[in-house]
Amino acid sequence: xxxxxxxxxxxxxxxxxxxxxxxxxxxxxxxxxxxxxxxxxxxxxxxxxxxxxxxxxxxxxxxxxxxxxxxxxxxxxxxxxxxxxxxxxxxxxxxxxxxxxxxxxxxxxxxxxxxxxxxxxxxxxxxxxxxxxxxxxxxxxxxxxxxxxxxxxxxxxxxxxxxxxxxxxxxxxxxxxxxxxxxxxxxxxxxxxxxxxxxxxxxxxxxxxxxxxxxxxxxxxxxxxxxxxxxxxxxxxxxxxxxxxxxxxxxxxxxxxxxxxxxxxxxxxxxxxxxxxxxxxxxxxxxxxxxxxxxxxxxxxxxxxxxxxxxxx
Amino acid sequence: xxxxxxxxxxxxxxxxxxxxxxxxxxxxxxxxxxxxxxxxxxxxxxxxxxxxxxxxxxxxxxxxxxxxxxxxxxxxxxxxxxxxxxxxxxxxxxxxxxxxxxxxxxxxxxxxxxxxxxxxxxxxxxxxxxxxxxxxxxxxxxxxxxxxxxxxxxxxxxxxxxxxxxxxxxxxxxxxxxxxxxxxxxxxxxxxxxxxxxxxxxxxxxxxxxxxxxxxxxxxxxxxxxxxxxxxxxxxxxxxxxxxxxxxxxxxxxxxxxxxxxxxxxxxxxxxxxxxxxxxxxxxxxxxxxxxxxxxxxxxxxxxxxxx
Numbered sequence: 001x002x003x004x005x006x007x008x009x010x011x012x013x014x015x016x017x018x019x020x021x022x023x024x025x026x027x028x029x030x031x032x033x034x035x036x037x038x039x040x041x042x043x044x045x046x047x048x049x050x051x052x053x054x055x056x057x058x059x060x061x062x063x064x065x066x067x068x069x070x071x072x073x074x075x076x077x078x079x080x081x082x083x084x085x086x087x088x089x090x091x092x093x094x095x096x097x098x099x100x101x102x103x104x105x106x107x108x109x110x111x112x113x114x115x116x117x118x119x120x121x122x123x124x125x126x127x128x129x130x131x132x133x134x135x136x137x138x139x140x141x142x143x144x145x146x147x148x149x150x151x152x153x154x155x156x157x158x159x160x161x162x163x164x165x166x167x168x169x170x171x172x173x174x175x176x177x178x179x180x181x182x183x184x185x186x187x188x189x190x191x192x193x194x195x196x197x198x199x200x201x202x203x204x205x206x207x208x209x210x211x212x213x214x215x216x217x218x219x220x221x222x223x224x225x226x227x228x229x230x231x232x233x234x235x236x237x238x239x240x241x242x243x244x245x246x247x248x249x250x251x252x253x254x255x256x257x258x259x260x261x262x263x264x265x266x267x268x269x270x271x272x273x274x275x276x277x278x279x280x281x282x283x284x285x286x287x288x289x290x291x292x293x294x295x296x297x298x299x300x301x302x303x304x305x306x307x308x309x310x311x312x313x
Numbered sequence: 314x315x316x317x318x319x320x321x322x323x324x325x326x327x328x329x330x331x332x333x334x335x336x337x338x339x340x341x342x343x344x345x346x347x348x349x350x351x352x353x354x355x356x357x358x359x360x361x362x363x364x365x366x367x368x369x370x371x372x373x374x375x376x377x378x379x380x381x382x383x384x385x386x387x388x389x390x391x392x393x394x395x396x397x398x399x400x401x402x403x404x405x406x407x408x409x410x411x412x413x414x415x416x417x418x419x420x421x422x423x424x425x426x427x428x429x430x431x432x433x434x435x436x437x438x439x440x441x442x443x444x445x446x447x448x449x450x451x452x453x454x455x456x457x458x459x460x461x462x463x464x465x466x467x468x469x470x471x472x473x474x475x476x477x478x479x480x481x482x483x484x485x486x487x488x489x490x491x492x493x494x495x496x497x498x499x500x501x502x503x504x505x506x507x508x509x510x511x512x513x514x515x516x517x518x519x520x521x522x523x524x525x526x527x528x529x530x531x532x533x534x535x536x537x538x539x540x541x542x543x544x545x546x547x548x549x550x551x552x553x554x555x556x557x558x559x560x561x562x563x564x565x566x567x568x569x570x571x572x573x574x575x576x577x578x579x580x581x582x583x584x585x586x587x588x589x590x591x592x593x594x595x596x597x598x599x600x601x602x603x604x605x606x607x608x609x610x611x612x613x614x615x616x617x618x619x620x621x
Binding site for chain 1: 349350351355356358359362363365366367369370372373376433434436437439440441444445446449452455456459461462467468469470471472473474475477490491493494496499519522524525526529550553554556557560561571574575578586589590593596597600601604608609611612615616617
C-alpha cells in the first residue's frame with residue numbers, strides 16, 4: 001500500500017512530509033545502530049569465528065581447529081581455570097558485603113536527614129576516582145611494609161599480613177577497592193527505589209507494632225527485589241570482568257600475572273595476557289566466549305538466589 | 314540559558330513520587346512516621362560510612378602535600394603539608410610521567426566520546442519516545458540488551474584484532490570509536506523525552522510543516538537540555554576513568570591520563586610515593602570539579618537513570 005496509489009494528487013510537499021514521517025525515525029536511530037553493529041555485534045560474531053581457528057598476530061595463515069582452543073584453555077592451561085576461581089572468589093567477597101552495606105546506607109539516607117544532598121554526595125564521592133587512583137591509594141593501605149593496615153596490626157601487637165601473598169587475603173584487599181568505589185553508587189540506586197515504596201505500608205506495619213528492623217527486612221527489602229535483581233546482575237557482569245584493580249594491586253603496579261602464583265589473576269587478565277603478550281587471537285577469542293558463558297551462569301544463579309526473596313506483597 | 318540551570322530530575326515517573334515527608338515538619342510527627350525518623354545510630358553509622366568514603370581521597374591530598382618519609386611512617390600523617398606546589402612542578406617535568414600528554418589525550422578522547430554519546434542519544438531517545446515506526450519495540454529491546462551484556466568486554470579480542478589490521482594501535486581514534494554510542498544514553502533520553510516533550514507540541518509543529526529533524530532541533534533538543542547535562546556528566550566521568558581499552562591499544566608513549574599514572578606508579582613505585590600521589594591527585598581534579606559543581610545533577614542522574 002503506497003501513498004501514490006490512494007492519493008495520486010498529493011503535492012510533492014505532502015509526499016515529502018509522508019516520507020519524512022516514515023523514514024525519519026530510522027534515520028534518527030541509525031547512528032546508534034550502525035556504530036553498535038560495527039563495534040558491538042559484528043565483533044561478537046567475529047570472536048566466535050576466531051575462537052575456532054589457530055590464529056596468531058602477524059601470521060595471515062588461519063587453520064580451522066574446531067573446539068581445540070576451548071579444550072586447551074579448559075584442560076591444559078591451568079591459569080585459565082584458576083583465573084575463573086579467583087574471579088568468582090573476588091566477586092562473592094566483594095558483592096555480598098557491598099550489597100548489604102549499600103542497603104543499610106540507603107535505608108539510612110531514606111530517613112529525614114538535614115542536608116540530604118550533602119550526605120548523598122559524601123557517600124558517592126569515591127566515584128570521582130579512577131580504578132588506577134584507587135589502586136595507587138589502596139596499595140598504600142594494604143601494603144606489606146608501610147601499609148596502614150599492617151601498621152595498625154603491628155601497633156596492636158599482631159603480626160602484619162602479607163596481603164599479596166595468598167589467595168584469600170589478596171582477594172579481600174582487592175574486594176575492598178571494588179566495594180569502596182561502588183558501594184555508594186549502589187546505595188543511591190537502592191535509595192531511588194526505596195523512595196517509590198508506598199509509605200502507607202510502613203504506617204500499617206507501625207500500627208501493627210512492627211519494629212523498624214522488622215519493617216526493613218519484611219517491607220523494604222522485598223519491595224526492592226526488582227532493583228536488587230538488576231544491581232546483582234550489573235555487579236555480576238562488573239565483578240566477572242574485574243581487571244584493573246588486581247592489575248594495580250600487584251607489586252610494581254601492572255603485572256598481568258596477578259601475583260607470584262597467579263593468586264589474584266582474573267580471567268580478563270588472562271585474556272589480555274594471551275592477546276597482548278602472546279598475540280594469540282584464537283585462544284583469546286575462545287577465552288572471551290568462555291568468560292561470557294561463565295558470566296551467563298553466574299548471572300542466572302544470582303537471579304535464582306535473589307528471586308527467592310519473599311515478601312508480603 | 315547556561316547549562317548550569319538546575320535541571321528537573323530525569324523521568325520522575327508517577328510512581329517515583331518522593332516518599333520523603335515534607336521537610337518543614339522535620340521535628341514533628343515522631344509517632345506517626347517513626348521509621349523515617351533518624352536515630353542516633355543512623356547518624357553515627359552514616360557519618361562513619363561517609364568518613365570511610367572521603368578519607369582515602371583526603372589522604373591522597375595529605376600524602377601529595379608531604380614528603381615520602383611522612384607517608385611511610387606509622388601512625389600515618391593526617392594533616393596536609395606544604396610541599397604540594399613543589400610536587401606538582403616536579404611531576405610535570407618528570408621524565409617518567411607524561412602527565413601533560415596524558416591529560417591532553419584524555420580530554421580529546423573523553424570530550425569527543427561525550428559529545429557523540431549525548432547527541433546520538435538525543436536522536437535515538439527522541440525517536441523511541443515520540444515517533445511510531447515499525448520495529449521500534451525490537452530495536453529498543455536490542456538497546457536494553459546492549460545495556461546488560463558486556464559487549465565491549467567480549468569485543469576486545471576482535472576489536473583489538475581490527476585495530477592491529479588497520480594499524481591503528483597507539484592512535485586516539487582506536488580508543489574513541491568503540492565508545493561513540495551507548496545504550497544507557499538512549500535509554501535515559503527516551504525516559505526523559507517521554508515526559509519532557511508533550512505530544513501536542515510535536516503535533517502542532519507538524520501541522521506547521523516542521524520536518525522531523527526540525528522538530529528534533531527546535532523542540533526536542535532544548536527540552537532535553539537538563540538530561541543532556543546529566544548524561545554528559547556521567548559519560549565524561551566514566552570515560553575519563555576508563556582503563557582496559559586504552560591499556561589495550563595505546564602505548565606508554567601516547568597515554569591517557571590513567572595510563573600515565575599507572576606508568577608513573579610503576580616507575581616510581583615506593584621510590585617516591587608522594588609524587589605518585591600527586592599524579593593521582595592531578596588526574597582526579599577535573600572529575601572532582603565536575604562532581605562538586607554538578608553534584609546535584611550527578612546524584613539525580615544516577616538515582617533517576619537507574620533500573621526501573
